[in-house]
Amino acid sequence: MLHEQISAATGFDIFFCDPHSPWQRGLNENTNGLLRQYFPKSTDLSVHTAYDLRRVATELNRRPRASLKDRTPAEVMREFLNNANSLFATTG
Numbered sequence: 722m723l724h725e726q727i728s729a730a731t732g733f734d735i736f737f738c739d740p741h742s743p744w745q746r747g748l749n750e751n752t753n754g755l756l757r758q759y760f761p762k763s764t765d766l767s768v769h770t771a772y773d774l775r776r777v778a779t780e781l782n783r784r785p786r787a788s789l790k791d792r793t794p795a796e797v798m799r800e801f802l803n804n805a806n807s808l809f810a811t812t813g
Contacts, residue, residue, distance in 0.1 A: 736747045752781075755784075756777070756781075759777045762775075778812055781794075782795045783795060
């Protein structure tokens with residue numbers, strides 16, 4: 722399975738939540754709550770443009786997170802990619 726390859730390549734453990742167990746999906750449930758600030762429940766997303774959706778995604782990715790030591794997801798991803806690039810540059 723692809724998740725096994727991703728886990729081996731990144732060193733991250735991948736877990737699957739049990740069905741009907743929202744307490745096991747904390748990040749997902751929190752993100753849903755954040756999205757509800759922009760799109761209330763039952764909102765028809767088809768009335769929003771791709772630009773609107775990208776704008777919301779950008780705002781959420783620029784929001785600092787306590788779980789990321791008050792860094793933004795974009796900052797953490799940039800740091801991860803820079804470290805990966807450095808690793809490949811020194812081993813290549």
